[in-house]
Amino acid sequence: MLNAVKQSWLTFRSIFTGMGVTIRHFFGKSVTLQYPDEKMELPKGARSRLFVNIDDCIGCNLCARACPVNCIDIETVAATQDVDLGKTSTGNPKRFWLTLFDIDMAKCMYCDLCVHPCPTNCIYMVPEYEYSEYDRINLVYHFSNLEPEMVAEVKVKAELEAEQKKRDREEMMRKKAEEKAKKELEEKKKAAEESKKEDKEEE
Amino acid sequence: MSQILLNINPIAILVHAAIPLTIILVYALVAIWGERKIAGFIQDRLGPMRVGGWHGWAQSIADLLKLIQKEDIIPTDASRFLFKFAPFMMFAASYAAFAVIPFSSAYIGSMVNIGVFYLLAVTSVLTLSVIMAGWASNNKWSLLGGMRSAAQMVSYEVPTIASVLTVVLVAGSLNLMTVTELQAGNDILGFLPNWLIFQNPFLIVAFIIFFISILAESHRVPFDLPESESELVGGYQTEYSGMRWAMFMLAEYADMLLLSLLGATLFFGGWNSPFGDFMGGPLWGFFWFMLKGLLLVIVMMWIRWTLPRYRVDQLMHICWSILIPLSFINLVLTALWEVIF
Numbered sequence: 001m002l003n004a005v006k007q008s009w010l011t012f013r014s015i016f017t018g019m020g021v022t023i024r025h026f027f028g029k030s031v032t033l034q035y036p037d038e039k040m041e042l043p044k045g046a047r048s049r050l051f052v053n054i055d056d057c058i059g060c061n062l063c064a065r066a067c068p069v070n071c072i073d074i075e076t077v078a079a080t081q082d083v084d085l086g087k088t089s090t091g092n093p094k095r096f097w098l099t100l101f102d103i104d105m106a107k108c109m110y111c112d113l114c115v116h117p118c119p120t121n122c123i124y125m126v127p128e129y130e131y132s133e134y135d136r137i138n139l140v141y142h143f144s145n146l147e148p149e150m151v152a153e154v155k156v157k158a159e160l161e162a163e164q165k166k167r168d169r170e171e172m173m174r175k176k177a178e179e180k181a182k183k184e185l186e187e188k189k190k191a192a193e194e195s196k197k198e199d200k201e202e203e
Numbered sequence: 204m205s206q207i208l209l210n211i212n213p214i215a216i217l218v219h220a221a222i223p224l225t226i227i228l229v230y231a232l233v234a235i236w237g238e239r240k241i242a243g244f245i246q247d248r249l250g251p252m253r254v255g256g257w258h259g260w261a262q263s264i265a266d267l268l269k270l271i272q273k274e275d276i277i278p279t280d281a282s283r284f285l286f287k288f289a290p291f292m293m294f295a296a297s298y299a300a301f302a303v304i305p306f307s308s309a310y311i312g313s314m315v316n317i318g319v320f321y322l323l324a325v326t327s328v329l330t331l332s333v334i335m336a337g338w339a340s341n342n343k344w345s346l347l348g349g350m351r352s353a354a355q356m357v358s359y360e361v362p363t364i365a366s367v368l369t370v371v372l373v374a375g376s377l378n379l380m381t382v383t384e385l386q387a388g389n390d391i392l393g394f395l396p397n398w399l400i401f402q403n404p405f406l407i408v409a410f411i412i413f414f415i416s417i418l419a420e421s422h423r424v425p426f427d428l429p430e431s432e433s434e435l436v437g438g439y440q441t442e443y444s445g446m447r448w449a450m451f452m453l454a455e456y457a458d459m460l461l462l463s464l465l466g467a468t469l470f471f472g473g474w475n476s477p478f479g480d481f482m483g484g485p486l487w488g489f490f491w492f493m494l495k496g497l498l499l500v501i502v503m504m505w506i507r508w509t510l511p512r513y514r515v516d517q518l519m520h521i522c523w524s525i526l527i528p529l530s531f532i533n534l535v536l537t538a539l540w541e542v543i544f
Contacts, residue, residue, distance in 0.1 A: 004525065015510065022245045022509040032249040 059096035273445035348438025352429030383473030
């Protein structure tokens with residue numbers, strides 16, 4: 001009997017304790033974030049989407065080589081002598097046309113390894129995480145800002161210049177070889193004359 | 204009999220019958236939304252927030268529209284008639300019991316002089332409909348839920364009736380209107396209203412027993428074994444879908460309101476204002492009555508989101524070896540108190 005009373009007392013006490021806890025939470029603040037309306041600020045250094053500031057890229061290819069999953073695709077064309085591509089905001093001269101700079105975010109594993117090698121800090125993560133797509137192909141982000149015609153033109157120009165350079169070099173080589181041969185011939189002549197002179201003096 | 208039928212205006216009957224139905228339907232919409240909000244706040248969430256603008260107030264309406272559009276699935280091996288009939292019978296049972304609830308001093312569905320007896324008898328049909336649903340579904344979860352519910356409701360009806368009997372003993376009437384009228388005025392200690400719970404210490408015990416029993420009768424946590432979602436999927440509701448399931452839900456909420464209103468009538472003075480004549484009258488009476496009932500409903504919801512579920516053996520232990528002896532002792536002591544004072 002006494003035990004039953006004790007048990008009942010304990011039961012009621014625990015029930016009221018529990019109800020006290022729940023009522024405190026009832027009037028407490030909710031932790032819910034109304035997601036599409038309110039968004040949590042991402043912590044510093046959050047890795048969510050890669051972005052390339054293409055104006056600062058020098059086309060060094062270091063990021064593509066650092067990528068463990070090969071999700072960065074870069075194609076560069078050397079700038080011809082008649083154009084000056086200017087400098088990056090960090091002061092590095094730009095020497096390449098970036099005809100292709102694609103990042104496949106479907107492949108990306110958010111390792112951040114491409115960010116650190118960049119000499120001009122132009123590839124980095126941006127706090128943007130709502131970019132789901134219906135088609136996987138839409139996850140390939142194109143960062144190159146050259147028009148297709150421009151790319152073709154630049155390529156042709158670069159090829160021409162390369163050919164020109166090759167020809168120039170060949171010409172130079174030939175000239176050099178000719179000069180060398182001339183010199184040698186003259187030296188031989190001189191040597192022959194000198195030896196004649198010496199012969200005369202001896203006589 | 205024919206004379207009675209001739210004297211009753213059918214339109215008046217319809218109007219009379221429609222009043223509790225309107226109350227139940229509006230209450231169910233508000234209560235389901237309210238329960239979700241209470242659950243949310245207690246768990247540090249927000250609950251429904253989108254539908255209808257302000258705090259998702261139209262969530263229940265949206266849910267209702269969704270349920271109307273759902274397919275009415277009847278399992279192939281189910282007993283078709285019983286399966287289809289059970290939810291309506293369940294709602295009919297809780298709806299019928301509202302006939303003897305005095306909503307205000309001016310309105311009671313039926314002024315029968317055996318009101319409490321009628322109410323308890325009609326709510327017993329709930330058990331039958333739950334077993335019906337459980338058995339007709341031809342599903343092990345449903346059957347287990349139905350059986351548990353039968354055992355639970357039959358057991359807990361005993362302490363409910365014993366505690367109601369205690370009140371009837373003090374009030375001397377089975378008519379709920381008379382019981383309410385007895386509780387008018389503010390005479391206890393000079394300011395407390397003459398509610399039965401303040402009149403007699405044994406009635407406080409009776410109220411505690413009554414409250415625990417109605418929790419079990421209306422399948423509320425911690426006694427929600429018939430539909431325990433985590434172990435029986437949905438108990439007797441497992442096979443139901445669409446509007447039939449909604450009828451069960453409606454009946455459950457109606458039952459909760461009914462028993463809370465009964466508690467408010469028996470122990471808290473029904474439609475009597477707590478301030479004597481101040482804010483009295485039929486309309487204020489309705490307000491006070493619903494307020495008292497809804498407060499009890501809110502306490503039931505609060506308990507739901509606080510306590511875990513009892514085991515079947517614990518449930519039976521509480522009923523048969525604690526509540527029933529206690530309620531009978533209480534009944535005898537109240538009788539002695541009435542004789543002495």
